[in-house]
Amino acid sequence: AQTVTQSQPEMSVQEAETVTLSCTYDTSESDYYLFWYKQPPSRQMILVIRQEAYKQQNATENRFSVNFQKAAKSFSLKISDSQLGDAAMYFCAYRSWSSNSGYALNFGKGTSLLVTP
Amino acid sequence: EPEVTQTPSHQVTQMGQEVILRCVPISNHLYFYWYRQILGQKVEFLVSFYNNEISEKSEIFDDQFSVERPDGSNFTLKIRSTKLEDSAMYFCASIQGARETQYFGPGTRLLVL
Numbered sequence: 001a002q003t004v005t006q007s008q009p010e011m012s013v014q015e016a017e018t019v020t021l022s023c024t025y026d027t028s029e030s031d032y033y034l035f036w037y038k039q040p041p042s043r044q045m046i047l048v049i050r051q052e053a054y055k056q057q058n059a060t061e062n063r064f065s066v067n068f069q070k071a072a073k074s075f076s077l078k079i080s081d082s083q084l085g086d087a088a089m090y091f092c093a094y095r096s097w098s099s100n101s102g103y104a105l106n107f108g109k110g111t112s113l114l115v116t117p
Numbered sequence: 118e119p120e121v122t123q124t125p126s127h128q129v130t131q132m133g134q135e136v137i138l139r140c141v142p143i144s145n146h147l148y149f150y151w152y153r154q155i156l157g158q159k160v161e162f163l164v165s166f167y168n169n170e171i172s173e174k175s176e177i178f179d180d181q182f183s184v185e186r187p188d189g190s191n192f193t194l195k196i197r198s199t200k201l202e203d204s205a206m207y208f209c210a211s212i213q214g215a216r217e218t219q220y221f222g223p224g225t226r227l228l229v230l
Contacts (some may be wrong), residue, residue, distance in 0.1 A: 035218070043206055045160070045221035091160065095219075103212070104150055104162040104173065105219060 002027045004094050006108035013082045014116050020067075021077045021111045023092030029053075032096035034068065034075045035105065039089040048090070051075065079113075087115040119143045121222035123209050129228045133198050138225045140192045140209030149192045150210040150219065151184065153177065160208065166192065199229045 003026045013019035025034070036048040051059045051068050058066050063083075067076045079086055092108040122141045130136050142149050151163040164174040164184055171184065181197045192211075196203055206226050210219040 033216070037221075042223070043154075043226070044223045045208060045210075047218055047220070050218055093160075103148065103216070104165055104175075105152075105160070105210075106162070107160040109159045 002029070002094055002096065002106050004092055004106055004108035006092055006111050008111045009109070010112045010114065012114045012116060013079070013086075015082055015084060017082055018078060018080045019082055019113065021079075021090050021092075021113065023075045023077070023108055025073050025075065025092075025094045027073065027094065027096065029096040032094060034066075035093040035095070036064070036066070036075075036077045037091045037093060037107075038086075039091060039110070041088075045091075049077065082115050084115050084117065087113055089113070121209055121211055121220050123207075123222035123225050125225060126223065127226045127228075129230065130199055132201055132229055136196050136199055136227065138194045138196075138207050138209075138227070140194070140211075140222055141190055142192055142209065142211030143213070143220060144190075146211035146213045146220075148172075148212045148214075149186070150212075151194045152208040152210065152221075154206040154208065154224075155202075156205070163194070196227075199227075201229050203227060204229045 005024045032053045034051045038046045038048050049061045063080045065078045089110045091110045093105040124139045149166040152160050154160045162175050164178045165172045183195045206224045208224045209222040212219050
């Protein structure tokens with residue numbers, strides 16, 4: 001079964017600084033997708049960024065970018081110029097086809113990001 | 118921008134009671150999912166639904182759970198006899214195609230007393 005590991009339960013960053021959240025995953029699949037979702041205190045799940053495994057280029061969305069290392073099975077999220085509104089729980093998620101869950105997402109345990117003024 | 122909606126936002130129920138959680142997926146989406154998040158824990162897959170039937174379900178999704186799409190727009194999750202441990206946030210998600218990004222609703226916070 002695929003597992004997603006987020007080894008940092010909590011991270012802290014100062015406003016305007018850069019922070020990197022780590023995620024590793026375990027899979028034997030070659031075709032899969034990786035995602036970062038943000039969950040603010042409202043607990044809504046908001047997509048931050050998505051990466052297809054077949055793409056070598058790292059995905060970027062404004063201040064958010066990923067470092068996708070396929071061989072190392074690593075998928076870290078970099079937040080540049082951190083803002084107070086970035087404070088949230090961040091979940092890394094993996095998706096490929098599996099007989100048990102189809103294309104359902106498999107989530108890590110999350111990293112709580114605190115942004116200080 | 119189209120979005121997934123869920124009702125109610127909060128539900129409090131007594132143990133043993135039945136609850137129905139409702140979701141309206143994005144209109145042209147074809148695959149629907151329910152996830153659960155117990156407070157302080159990760160989001161867990163419950164069930165996926167495609168072509169008016171369950172396509173996959175997790176071991177959490179036992180006989181007390183059921184899903185249906187009664188009218189072509191709503192997608193419901195029914196918990197027949199709630200237990201204390203069913204207290205959680207329940208998220209609905211939908212996607213247009215199997216390889217697309219899942220969009221989540223705002224969730225229903227269920228509290229079983």
